[in-house]
Amino acid sequence: MKFARLGPVGAETPAIMNGGSYYSLAGLTPDLNPNFWSSGGPGRAAAALAAGELPKLDAVSLRIGAPITRPSSVFCVGLNYAAHAAESGSEPPVAPILFQKAANTVVGPNDAVVIPRASTTTDWEVELGVVIGTRASYLNSPSDALSHIAGFVTVNDLSERTFQLEGSGGQWSKGKSCAGFCPTGPYLVTPEEVDPGDLRLRTWVNGEPRQDSTTQDLIFDVATIIHDLSQYLVLEAGDLICTGTPEGVALSGRFPYLKAGDVVEVEVAGLGRQRQEFIQA
Known part of the structure; x- marks a missing residue:
């Protein structure tokens, strides 16, 4: 799986990538933050994608942010x-x-x-x-x-x-x-x-x-x-x-x-x- 964050600095939308397209995870998690990684977030995101529950993002004009929030270290x-x-x-x-x-x-x-x-x-x-x-x-x-x-x-x-x-x-x-x-x-x-x-x-x-x-x-x-x-x-x-x-x-x-x-x-x-x-x- 591939995860990304798209949008302006400080207002990025968490997303999962599939087949060259981005799908918003905003309804599943506020961001790709430590809690997402440590609490089974990737598995939940994959399940939501497979179920067709994630809206597709129009990513053409969006800035690509770091795929993680600011780390502790x-x-x-x-x-x-x-x-x-x-x-x-x-x-x-x-x-x-x-x-x-x-x-x-x-x-x-x-x-x-x-x-x-x-x-x-x-x-x-x-x-x-x-x-x-x-x-x-x-x-x-x-x-x-x-x-x-x-x-x-x-x-x-x-x-x-x-x-x-x-x-x-x-x-x-x-x-x-x-x-x-x-x-x-x-x-x-x-x-x-x-x-x-x-x-x-x-x-x-x-x-x-x-x-x-x-x-x-x-x-x-x-x-x-x-x-x-x-x-x-x-x-x-x-x-x-x-x-x-x-x-x-x-x-x-x-x-x-x-x-x-x-x-x-x-x-x-x-x-x-x-x-x-x-x-x-």
Whole structure:
């Protein structure tokens, strides 16, 4: 199943996708919020769709929002592809590296992104995003993790590298939490339709290819990440985990950083493509 949210910022309509069409879930749930994921919402939505109870949305002119409401937390795993660690000048980690983005960075997949004031090193990072479906704490093993997943999304974990690496005291969140720095979507795909261990990730800047890899190159897979994080913190329904980016970012020195007027497109196979235009503050 695919779930989306359509409409103006702050007034999105929750929807389920079927055969290229969108059907409103507004009569079933106020939004695609934590309660929807944790209380069997996807199953109820599928049943209502099969029964013909959901009105079709005229989605042609509607903005696509993030397919989740603002999460309580956005957790990110750094240097989780060996080739990206190498281009960053780092050794592959021996345990998942955790940092956080501000929850209000989650925006629609095609929303314009403002380059932060004084920024000269804004960078792109296509990632597989995981949305938690039910509370997870002190899981016994990685095999327990998969039952706690609501679905998977495309994410662009945007970064301001100077803020991240030079003005942060070793903590990365300053360079990760600028406004609009977590475009998410266009839709969430539920776990039965996704093999998170074999997904292609790609990025283009102004139509030119940048990143092209697969999740087969993840150092720590999705189940390992969720299990590991659950030993240190509580994952709540609706939380978003960004699982790391492959090589091909501007930090490598092979490409220029983003400037006003640039257009970035990122895609995770089966999870949809995003497009952001970058504008000056």
